[in-house]
Amino acid sequence: MKTSDTSPKGLPSGVRPRTQLVHGGTSRSQNDETSEALYMTSGYVYGSAEEAEAAFATDGLRYVYSRFANPTVSMFERRLAEYEGAPRCWATSSGMSAVFAALMCQVRAGDRVVAPRALFGSCLHIIKNLLPLYGVEAVLVDGADLGQWREALSRPTRAVFIESPSNPMLELVDLQAVADLAHAAGALVIVDNVFATPVLQRPLTLGADVVVYSATKHIDGQGRSLGGAILADEKFGELLGPFLRHTGPALSPFNAWLLLKGLETLELRVAAQVANAEQVARFLEGHRAVRRVVYPGLESHPQAALARRQMSGGGTLVAFEIAGGKAEAFRAMNALRVIRISNNLGDAKSLITHPATSTHAKVSDEDKAKVGIGPASLRLSVGLEDPRDLIDDLERALAAA
Ligand SMILES: *Cc1c(COP(=O)(O)O)cnc(C)c1O
Numbered sequence: 427m428k429t430s431d432t433s434p435k436g437l438p439s440g441v442r443p444r445t446q447l448v449h450g451g452t453s454r455s456q457n458d459e460t461s462e463a464l465y466m467t468s469g470y471v472y473g474s475a476e477e478a479e480a481a482f483a484t485d486g487l488r489y490v491y492s493r494f495a496n497p498t499v500s501m502f503e504r505r506l507a508e509y510e511g512a513p514r515c516w517a518t519s520s521g522m523s524a525v526f527a528a529l530m531c532q533v534r535a536g537d538r539v540v541a542p543r544a545l546f547g548s549c550l551h552i553i554k555n556l557l558p559l560y561g562v563e564a565v566l567v568d569g570a571d572l573g574q575w576r577e578a579l580s581r582p583t584r585a586v587f588i589e590s591p592s593n594p595m596l597e598l599v600d601l602q603a604v605a606d607l608a609h610a611a612g613a614l615v616i617v618d619n620v621f622a623t624p625v626l627q628r629p630l631t632l633g634a635d636v637v638v639y640s641a642t643k644h645i646d647g648q649g650r651s652l653g654g655a656i657l658a659d660e661k662f663g664e665l666l667g668p669f670l671r672h673t674g675p676a677l678s679p680f681n682a683w684l685l686l687k688g689l690e691t692l693e694l695r696v697a698a699q700v701a702n703a704e705q706v707a708r709f710l711e712g713h714r715a716v717r718r719v720v721y722p723g724l725e726s727h728p729q730a731a732l733a734r735r736q737m738s739g740g741g742t743l744v745a746f747e748i749a750g751g752k753a754e755a756f757r758a759m760n761a762l763r764v765i766r767i768s769n770n771l772g773d774a775k776s777l778i779t780h781p782a783t784s785t786h787a788k789v790s791d792e793d794k795a796k797v798g799i800g801p802a803s804l805r806l807s808v809g810l811e812d813p814r815d816l817i818d819d820l821e822r823a824l825a826a827a
Contacts, residue, residue, distance in 0.1 A: 451504030521640020542569025605633025
């Protein structure tokens, strides 16, 4: 739905990103509210039968049904699109519905899709298990190995799906290099940018065609709501728009309203969480009970140079492996008192999970081993607490492990 900013004075052109996050996309009602209005409605009424007829004849010019478009959802879409520098944004009910729609609206039986093996569990399920049911060939590669990408993309391909950094082991993919190979193979490049956030990485400027988000994570940032988003151009929207309209993974207006508020503080939260994550990663790296720390902002990350090139910070997630096995990992988690056990991430609260038995429980042991998820691997989503309390908490946990 295209509606312009109807506030009396629009934002001056050229305002900077942090200003866009606070004001972008707002359209005020006649009540001139400061906080964006929550249009908690599924339908819209017409003054006459003729008006209803005209609404359907001039599709997209006014709101007709909230599965198609809703004013609060539109504000969220415009604000995120402006910030990302994308022509359009389509909001969805969750990150997974964004991933599913972005892929399914494009692929046809007989197509092939290439993706790295290191993916969020549900993304891996869609690509590895669902796409083949519809006659789409799924090819998985080692995402850090450009040779494997080159080989896989030596044949015509419909789409490449990338997650960088990956969940949970924070493996990176060289977005520009893979986008070049993908385009030569005729493929669209879809990037799941959840872990980097739009604050730290802009895939569209690195050759990607489509960016998807789970807005549930950093965009909401306070563990309140599910949501998702797809950012792309109008051409992509020719297939995506009707797919969303007719299959219905619409974002609730209430969640869109929460996510609009989340965007206002996104840059500040992510910057503070990255600063905390750096301190926590350094502390863990120096601890004798920790076997390995994986953090894109540390020099010890195998792709540290790539991280510096394509991200403007190391991110808010730290993966680490403690000395020992599952028992030691569980003992450490159970001794934490500030950091909470949760498979969610990107929250103001620091959250820790044991991927092998939670987010990746349904992934086979063989596939887990291939991406480096072991019995003692932990994934820490660093929040907004005082970093000294996080370090004290981890010290306590490691002493108990
Ligand atoms: C959480 C997550 C998703 C799925 O998002 P939901 O909002 O939970 O549906 C997809 N990709 C990544 C990388 C995620 O972390």
